[in-house]
Amino acid sequence: MNTAEATQHYFTKAARIMNVGERIENLLSAPLREVKVQLAIELDNGEVRTFTGFRVQHDNSRGPMKGGLRYHPEVNGEEVLGLASLMTWKTAVVNVPFGGAKGGVQVDPTQMSLKELERLTRKFVDQLHDVIGPTRDIPAPDVNTNPQVMAWIMDQYSKYHGHSPAVVTGKPLELYGSRGREAATGRGLLTVCREVLRDVGRPMKGTRFAVQGFGNVGSHAARLLFADGGVIVAVSDVSGGVQNPQGLDLPALFEHVRKTGGVKGFGGGTPCGQEELLTVDCDVLVPAALGGVIDAKVAQSVRAKIVVEGANSPCLPQADEVFEKKGVLVVPDILANAGGVTVSYFEWVQNLQHVSWDEERVNAELEKVMKESYERIGSISRSRQLPLRTAAYVLAIGRVGKATVLRGI
Amino acid sequence: MATSAPMLKKLSALPMCQGLSAAQTAELVEIAEETTAKKGATLFAEESAGDALYVVLEGQVEVSKRGASLAKLGEGSVLGEMSLLGGEMRSATVTALSECKLLRISTERFQKRLAADNLAALKVTHNLAQVMSRRLAVINDKLVESLGKTKKKEELADFGRILNNWSF
Known part of the structure; x- marks a missing residue:
């Protein structure tokens, strides 16, 4: 079983306990949109290479979709889909107003120069700028991507849509990043x-x-x-x-x-x-x-x-x-690892309000969110006699489900 | 019983205490008593008179009907809430699966508060009525189905009702 199948397994386990029915299970687990792009760039030695990139947008019932962008030779569509759905449940567990997404490019970044990575990143934005955005889908750093890559994404997106720091999180501190984001x-x-x-x-x-x-x-x-x-x-x-x-x-x-x-x-x-x-x-x-x-x-x-x-x-x-x-x-x-997306949310909030929080505030708000989430999951786990993971998925399905029902389909 | 902060917190998280102020929840704690049950003990038996509501504070219990296990419940679960409204027979048997600590609110004491126009008791009654109305809607649907009339499917609304029953 791979990690995508594992996420689906945990989701299904919780959905069955809640007895939501097969068709609602399908509604909640199927992604909203899966995009596959071909990224042709010129390498430093003049060679033309084409890389495959993915962006899967899983669910937006609770807000703009959010999730990392990874650069790895073994990235594939199925894995990205699994990780996108994981983001839907994760943002719901910590109750930040985001849905879930994930992206990846099939590339070994250790074999690329900085300039080549920049061209690749900008090309990715060229192909995707009309489906991402501060109120649509907000990428973030993931495996082998870092604040510099996020800076390129912000810059390239802003060329199409005007100044848009909130299109991406995990940016460098000097360019609309948030204090406390790295840790x-x-x-x-x-x-x-x-x-x-x-x-x-x-x-x-x-x-x-x-x-x-x-x-x-x-x-x-x-x-x-x-x-x-x-x-x-x-x-x-x-x-x-x-x-x-x-x-x-x-x-x-x-x-x-x-x-x-x-x-x-x-x-x-x-x-x-x-x-x-x-x-x-x-x-x-x-x-x-x-x-x-x-x-x-x-x-x-x-x-x-x-x-x-x-x-x-x-x-x-x-x-x-x-x-x-x-x-x-x-x-x-x-x-356990939802602290990253929580502070990404704080970064997005600061960008939208054109303010910058000090680190004490970021850390204090983060602690509050993590404590509250742990408490909610603990109480579901104790009252329903479920392992913490199942309780977390039950909480997430509850929150995503309520938003879905309220909006209507 | 003496009101303690953790007890108040546990009670106020229950759907039946929704909308109660901290002071009103404390009034509820006043008429409650803490009790324990040994592993294997029967809290109440099916078809006996319902004389109290229980909240599981610690431990695990099993709900069964005619010998068949229906559910295992733990901390925070409410048992026999309808008996607060009076005159109800127990619809199932509840047995302690482990050493349990429970909060017991007797129907008699609750009814006395209700008779004295106590707002906390009235609010709890209102909340219980909402729970009952949701359950009645489900039973009505089943009744219509059993009469052979196929009901128009309402899967999204049904899902909403499931989520309400899980009370997030």
């Missing part, structure tokens, strides 16, 4: 960890975390958990991993990553592999790298009692079942 997903995850630990009656101080992925989500999550008294016993990234049962010296690790570009070779612990990290002795496991890394077999060997999904769909449904049997608490992606 937002990690910070949201911190709030969720605090709430979960409080619920299970465990103090943050001394709780042992293993974090897979040391990028935009994992590095900020690890840093903030460490600053809050958590003990980080293992981290890994694409280069490799490092573990230390006594806890890693995070400031030294950041210095090492800054110098060498990766976690690998850090002297403050012993090396550990990507998969090994998932099964190290710890209290909370934070898979914050890629989707689908935890299947039933890995789940059997996971020693953590709590899994907080920093990445999208790191746990496959079979793994979820194993965790349920083992009594491992899984905090689902659509809650």
Whole structure:
């Protein structure tokens, strides 16, 4: 089962529990629009290359559609559709007034120059500018895209439609970006960890975390958990991993990553592999790298009692079942990593109002949203005796469903 | 019973307490009592007289009818709300599946408040009437269906009713 099928599986599971009926299930799960574009650009050496891009707009009943844009050689339409629907449920869980979308371009950005990436990005906007926009569909950074790519999108879109900073979020701070946006997903995850630990009656101080992925989500999550008294016993990234049962010296690790570009070779612990990290002795496991890394077999060997999904769909449904049997608490992606889209919403709001919030305000509003969402999901989970993930989908289907019914079809 | 902040919060989140001010919810807590049930204990049996409403505060219960399990419910669930309106027989049996902590509001005490024109009790009655009217609409549809008359499909409206019953 791939990550798109996993999302559909979780959606269907919740929809069946709510007994919404097959035709309403179809109405809610089918995307509004799927666009496939061919992007022809000239490479620096004069070669002409054509890349395939996708934008899937899943649902707009709760507002303009929102979702990342990724550059990856293995992007495909089905995966993008799954991620677009995940965004619909995620924006509903945190109750920001957005629908869901996702985009991707089949390209290996490590093989491209900056100029080539710029031409590719601008071409993508040329092909899509009439279906995106501040009140239609608002892209954001995702795998292998960053604030610079967002700046190009804003600039190219503005050429067609006039000054439009709100067409895209995750922009550089100097160009209508929001303070606190970069660390937002990690910070949201911190709030969720605090709430979960409080619920299970465990103090943050001394709780042992293993974090897979040391990028935009994992590095900020690890840093903030460490600053809050958590003990980080293992981290890994694409280069490799490092573990230390006594806890890693995070400031030294950041210095090492800054110098060498990766976690690998850090002297403050012993090396550990990507998969090994998932099964190290710890209290909370934070898979914050890629989707689908935890299947039933890995789940059997996971020693953590709590899994907080920093990445999208790191746990496959079979793994979820194993965790349920083992009594491992899984905090689902659509809650755990929703801090990013929440602050993206704040960025959009600031852009529309031509104001700039200070970081304290962004962080405080984010904490409020994450706490409220966790509380709502917790109360559905307790009253209906459902796992957190199913409760989160029930809440999301409820919110999207109500908007759909009120609007009419 | 003494009003506690968490208790107030739990009660005010219930659909039957919709529209009640904090002070009015506190009045409801005043006539409520906290009770416990051991694992396996029967809270009330089918066709017995309904003398109280229960709110599950902690633990899990099972609702069954003629021996068949209908649902498992947990924290925040309300059981036997119609008995507050008086004269109702229990339509199902409720058994504790684990050690349970419950809030009990007796019909007698509630009816006394109602007789004294207490606004909180009136608002709860109004909310319960809305729940009943929704349920009646469903039963009416089923009745029409059972009479062999096919009803025009209203799938979107039906979906809306499902969402109302889940009370988000």
